[in-house]
Amino acid sequence: MNASPEKELGGRRPALFWGGTALLTVGVVLHLPMYLDARSMDYHMAGMKMDAAMSIGMALIVVGLVAAGFGLMPRRADYSASARLRVRALDDARISPTHVGLLLVLAAAVTIDVMKPTSLAFVVPGFAKEYGLKTALNPHGGHPAALLPLFGITGTVLGSLIWGWLGDRMGRRAAMLLAGVLFVGTSICGAMPSYELNLLMCLIMGIGAGGMLPVAFTLLSETIPARHRGWLMVLVGGDIAGAYVLTSWASESLTPTYSWRILWLIGLPTGLLFILLTRWIPESPRYLLAVGEEAEARRVLRRYGAEIVPIEESELAAEKDVRGSYLQVLRPPFAGLTLVLALVGAGIGLVVYGFQLWLPTNLRHLGYTDVSADRVLRDSSLIGFPLNFAVAYLYHRSSRWTLIGLTTVVVAALLGFVLLGDAIADDTALLRTLLVVPIWGSSSVVAVLSAYGAEVYPTRIRSRGSGLAAGMSKAGGILVIGIVVAGVALPSVRMTAAFGAVPLAAAALLAVFVTIETRNRRLEDITAAELGRGAKAA
Template sequence: MAAIIIGVPLAIYGALPANHMAHDSHYGTLFEASDTTTLNRWHATVLIVLIIGLVIDVMKPATLGFVLPGLRGEYDIEKSTAAYLPFVALTGTTVGSFLWGWLADVYGRRSTILLSTILFVSTSICGAMPAFQWNLLMCFLMGCSAGGMLPVVYTLLAEIMPPRHRSWVLVLVGGIGLVGGYLAASGAAYLLEPTYGWRALWLQGSPTGLLLLALARWIPESPRFLLEQGRTDELKQMEMRFGIARRRPVEVPADAAVAAQRHGKLTAALVITALAWSFVNFGLLLWLPADLEARGFSASVASSIIAKSTLLALPTIAIGALLYSRWSSKKTLVLTTLLTLAGLGGAILPAQTLALEPVLITVITLLVVGTNGLIAVLLPYTAENYPLGIRGRATGVVAGASKVGGVAVQSFALAGLIPTLGGAALALIGPVALSAGLVAYAGRETRGRSLRELEAG
């Protein structure tokens, strides 16, 4: 533990480049693959590595639920005290989203992923902490490391993928990473916890993090950052591998003036959408099992209803990627928000109507489909809408907003304020409807468009 305190700052210092990016550089997105570039083995390798990174990243906070029962028993603490662990961890992920998004714009995308991974490996030591209070500290730092991977990955992928493949790749990679992380967490709990106890679920962060560090050699850096660092050899290498080269500026698109006028409204729309999603996901869906049991369903029946709804919602990511890349990025985001709104509307139906299992499954399916689809397209859409110099920070802000609901919900739980399903849905209908309207008004179509075109004017 003492070595970690000394080693982490030294490792971070060593990973930082000599010079950081200029915030106000006039280059813009001049380096980009052409629209005719085909996906090759280098693209596939990067996608596999980043998916593994996201799975490892999501796996850490997803493990919280599996850790809590054993942790409570060993430390002999009450449920109310143990509830501080997810609260602190989610607070860390919120802080991490803002922090790493900013660092990605200052020190580069690849360096930021490495820094996050180094911290991720070091915080696995929370599996050896002798006291609960030390676990709280390490869980906060773990949350900080885990919170930044997703927005930085989206930002990097947006900059290295050919325009015609960018949309579906971003949605699919993010969706697979999220689902894979939760599956990996549950699988690890099934395999490790019965034999090795809850601490093994934290300690596994060390080998998995070291695996990601070993694979980092295949993660490229942002072309613009390489240019500002004078790393011309690596730029030439990226042209050979990814088809990325200096492109001429494009003409100002027809919607540039309207997009500039509505830019502030779009930022508000994306932040409100992220906040609304976080309250639905971390609040309403988290409280759903308890609410079903309060309505008279047994625990097994409640679990069965949720499982059936989740199975119906499984194809969401693939369908979302298809709609996002073939139909419309903006309309897909609005559609998934409206599906979430429809689920909320169903949740406030009279109790006797919701007591019918087919109705209840339909309502829960709408909520699961809507929320899964919404988060799968929200961050890719954000990454595509902001210029290069602030893309990491903007995506980090929206990612951070998507965690705020989790922190608030845990605060409510600590205070003993857990609303009913109908009460939570009623409170969230307004913000979700507002977010759909704002995106429909201020959003810009990004499907298949060059980032140079989206930044022009």
């Protein structure tokens, strides 16, 4: 049986949250008439003036977002109560229907989340054409088209860091709910008539999208029993490739009729769907115990078929000196791990937002039509999707060597593109085959990175650590897109592949020396071992 909405929001202000969400949704709907009025012009809205309904809608969105956020904010976390932390029974529990429901809902959440930044690759060509922007195919246009993804990816970096803090401050589930509300609000990107408003809304959209992934993996790491935690998190993270499949399908199927704007507008139904699905996402019992909410933790644990077990010494005793700040993840004994995760994140960000982001445009530049370019990417994603199960199994066998090995495989594939360059377009079969590794491999590396980052940091900074790793996975995108904006040049297949290969190769080498094994280990045991190793080194 599901708990009441009041219980599901952990005693916060549910009426204010739901009221704010309703106002925000109405505000988004008020943007649709202008979009529909542009139907006869193929939804070309550039140059249109905002009508009264859209202006009122924007005001409602702002008010609704503030109200929903305030409704989710709890009292300040009380870590002094952490001496009562007793979570051993959670790791001993069997996989229950609650676990399965959580996995399914979070898989859907990851898909919805990743579809937003992924859509940038498919939005840019239509966006650039409508606003007459400067691209390699239109060198005499206005502003650089790359500014749109630059704003969006910058938002995802900010969002990862902000939500990393929010996940530790307001709770894992509440932070995810707030991201879902922002998903709904920023769907108006698809109805913005002016170029400047498109950039602003894309930045805000990125903030919401960047926050969901690290908090979702933090919640998973703290609720799934230790012996199943690793491979299940990687399996859920593998759905990132599924997001790419869905986005490429939507681009191929919907944009010819409804224009590029539809890829943003579908954030309204998908965001509302996620908010409704959160009813089946309980808060992390570890987080609740860490902030002194023992009664609520007991209620959640019963849903997982577990109970709080008395122990002689607090399981948080080992991390009593860990400070809840981002500086903590940069200090020993976490500094080496953080550097590896940052390098992997930066490298894979260069692949996703450099190599992949410009693939549709690059393929069109090399002679592929709009539909065939989208289909090549979709087919490569589908071919690689089953390999996620193999990665999940390997992670279950060894987390650190899966991180090292998978990163090395992606580096090897990228070096292949560096050697072949644009000549790869002459052989469609070879192109489809080689694309499987960076498209599937990059999403798998992000899944492994997210899972590993959620395991190696203490409870007090786990969401921050996950947020930092996720933020770095987008920061590489800022670099490569910034180069495009500054030089107003389309990054080639060879260039973007080389950009990603260098930091990934460095990360794989360093990881051999500083990473730790997390397989089948309880989170508290991992933390105690790390802090003990740091004390000996000091």
